[in-house]
Amino acid sequence: MEVMDILSLGLAILFLLVWWKYWSITGGGKKNLPPGPPGWPLVGNLFQVILQRRPFIYVVRDLRKKYGPIFTMQMGQRTLVIITSSELIHEALVQNGPLFASRPPDSPIRLIFSVGKCAINSAEYGPLWRALRRNFVTELINPTRIKQCSWIRKWAMEYHMKRLENEVSENGFVEVMANCRLTICSILICLCFGAKISEERIKKIESILKDVMLITAPQLPDFLPVLTPLFRSQVKQAKKLRQTQLEYLIPLVRDRKAFVDSNGDPKSSESEMVSPIGAAYVDSLFSLEPPGRKLGEAEIITLVSETIGAGTDTSATALEWALLHLVMNQEIQEKLYKEIVDCVGKNGSISESDVEKLPYLGAIVKETFRRHPPSHFILSHSVTNDTQLGGYNIPSDAYVEFYTAWLTEDPSLWKDPGEFRPERFLTGDGVDVDLTGMRGVKMLPFGAGRRICPAWSLGTLHINLMLAKMVHKFKWIPIPDNPPDPTETFAFTVVMKNPLKAIILPRI
Numbered sequence: 135m136e137v138m139d140i141l142s143l144g145l146a147i148l149f150l151l152v153w154w155k156y157w158s159i160t161g162g163g164k165k166n167l168p169p170g171p172p173g174w175p176l177v178g179n180l181f182q183v184i185l186q187r188r189p190f191i192y193v194v195r196d197l198r199k200k201y202g203p204i205f206t207m208q209m210g211q212r213t214l215v216i217i218t219s220s221e222l223i224h225e226a227l228v229q230n231g232p233l234f235a236s237r238p239p240d241s242p243i244r245l246i247f248s249v250g251k252c253a254i255n256s257a258e259y260g261p262l263w264r265a266l267r268r269n270f271v272t273e274l275i276n277p278t279r280i281k282q283c284s285w286i287r288k289w290a291m292e293y294h295m296k297r298l299e300n301e302v303s304e305n306g307f308v309e310v311m312a313n314c315r316l317t318i319c320s321i322l323i324c325l326c327f328g329a330k331i332s333e334e335r336i337k338k339i340e341s342i343l344k345d346v347m348l349i350t351a352p353q354l355p356d357f358l359p360v361l362t363p364l365f366r367s368q369v370k371q372a373k374k375l376r377q378t379q380l381e382y383l384i385p386l387v388r389d390r391k392a393f394v395d396s397n398g399d400p401k402s403s404e405s406e407m408v409s410p411i412g413a414a415y416v417d418s419l420f421s422l423e424p425p426g427r428k429l430g431e432a433e434i435i436t437l438v439s440e441t442i443g444a445g446t447d448t449s450a451t452a453l454e455w456a457l458l459h460l461v462m463n464q465e466i467q468e469k470l471y472k473e474i475v476d477c478v479g480k481n482g483s484i485s486e487s488d489v490e491k492l493p494y495l496g497a498i499v500k501e502t503f504r505r506h507p508p509s510h511f512i513l514s515h516s517v518t519n520d521t522q523l524g525g526y527n528i529p530s531d532a533y534v535e536f537y538t539a540w541l542t543e544d545p546s547l548w549k550d551p552g553e554f555r556p557e558r559f560l561t562g563d564g565v566d567v568d569l570t571g572m573r574g575v576k577m578l579p580f581g582a583g584r585r586i587c588p589a590w591s592l593g594t595l596h597i598n599l600m601l602a603k604m605v606h607k608f609k610w611i612p613i614p615d616n617p618p619d620p621t622e623t624f625a626f627t628v629v630m631k632n633p634l635k636a637i638i639l640p641r642i
């Protein structure tokens with residue numbers, strides 16, 4: 135440790151002591167916060183959690199049993215209010231939507247990638263967020279655009295099936311997650327840039343995004359910011375990664391800009407550009423002028439990367455869990471196959487509109503979201519002004535965390551919640567479930583209220599369509615000596631610890 139480091143540490147501890155005594159929420163006396171585990175001076179519950187050496191969500195599961203539907207954890211300088219019950223989640227996100235719609239501050243490393251919160255997911259509730267989100271929904275998610283871009287999904291899925299066929303003939307089995315990730319990532323890249331690029335470049339973009347997710351995951355200085363000077367190397371590493379991201383994506387932005395400026399002349403960019411002008415998300419960002427920000431290349435790359443990042447892992451995770459159950463339960467798979475064949479025939483092709491005519495498929499996907507919500511918490515929220523919930527104060531500088539996975543495990547909401555039973559969405563306790571949470575909250579894979587995932591319909595379409603096509607074309611069976619293992623682990627989403635591998639047999 136250098137002298138400067140020792141000095142910084144000493145100053146940091148001094149600052150913490152003063153902060154704890156005079157300004158901290160939990161240290162400075164009673165403030166009618168929700169109850170919570172007693173913490174240590176200065177660091178609160180932070181090291182109690184770290185020392186348990188198990189995923190945070192297991193800690194929260196145990197605390198919920200002890201402290202009930204709303205509780206506080208003091209993680210260093212960060213105050214977390216954790217909300218777990220259906221009633222309180224509905225009250226906060228839906229009934230008091232605007233009040234609970236903001237986001238807490240970003241860590242210094244996250245700020246590098248969000249260029250100072252210029253991203254839909256991290257912007258505070260206000261004019262910038264509104265303009266970015268409105269543009270995203272109008273340009274990417276509206277039904278006309280979804281229809282206009284359906285050829286992208288058709289192209290990507292034909293390629294997906296060929297890749298699966300090659301992989302099974304080479305290895306004797308296929309890896310589900312890696313293939314689904316790649317295909318969804320290629321769809322989102324094409325939706326964003328209007329470009330068909332090589333598999334090698336898609337893989338590079340995917341791997342940069344993965345590195346960004348890893349480096350932006352919470353680290354010690356996020357909870358004890360005074361320790362930031364001791365983590366200079368991480369910040370340096372993050373800046374280097376951001377540079378790589380920019381260097382890799384700027385050429386795509388410039389090629390698209392040249393294509394748009396030349397009125398769609400394919401020669402303008404030796405063109406990989408395949409979507410007509412206006413059909414790519416990035417086209418709208420060239421001319422967007424949100425209040426208080428100018429969108430340069432760095433901001434555009436942040437906005438496009440958030441779209442690709444937010445949509446890839448979430449959807450691929452759901453597909454892997456769905457296929458796990460179809461591999462383990464051939465009866466469910468055959469029932470789905472029969473539904474598909476009854477709709478389009480053995481040799482037919484499933485279109486996007488066919489998907490809406492397949493209720494059992496919809497039930498399987500909903501049951502997958504229930505039994506394996508891709509994220510166990512939605513993103514961190516914060517309140518726009520100090521307020522109250524469940525009789526407790528919620529201060530505006532607290533991180534408000536909604537532990538939505540508990541809803542799907544709650545035996546008072548679901549019969550045999552641990553069982554995978556798609557039928558519950560056709561005739562059982564899932565029939566009336568509203569995935570947007572507006573009419574009440576029983577499961578919330580996409581959040582609810584103002585910050586609900588703006589692409590939930592697109593994400594669901596990708597999953598439904600890919601699952602239907604994969605089951606229509608192949609019978610999925612376990613590898614005899616290597617059966618699937620449903621153990622979970624925690625990456626950006628909650629994924630299978632041992633990624634699913636399966637044998638596929640052509641149906642025709």
Ligand code: HEM
Nearest residue numbers: 254255441444445448449512513579580581585587589593
């Ligand atoms: C199965 C697929 C998906 C799941 C489970 C999912 C889930 C979520 C969740 C839980 C949130 C946070 C909501 C909150 O904080 O209240 C979110 C936000 C978001 N998602 Fe998704 N998502 C999916 C697909 C997608 C796709 C395909 C895209 C882009 C094309 C996308 C873009 C976003 C964005 C931009 C936000 C931030 C919204 C805001 O802060 O206003 N998501 N998503």
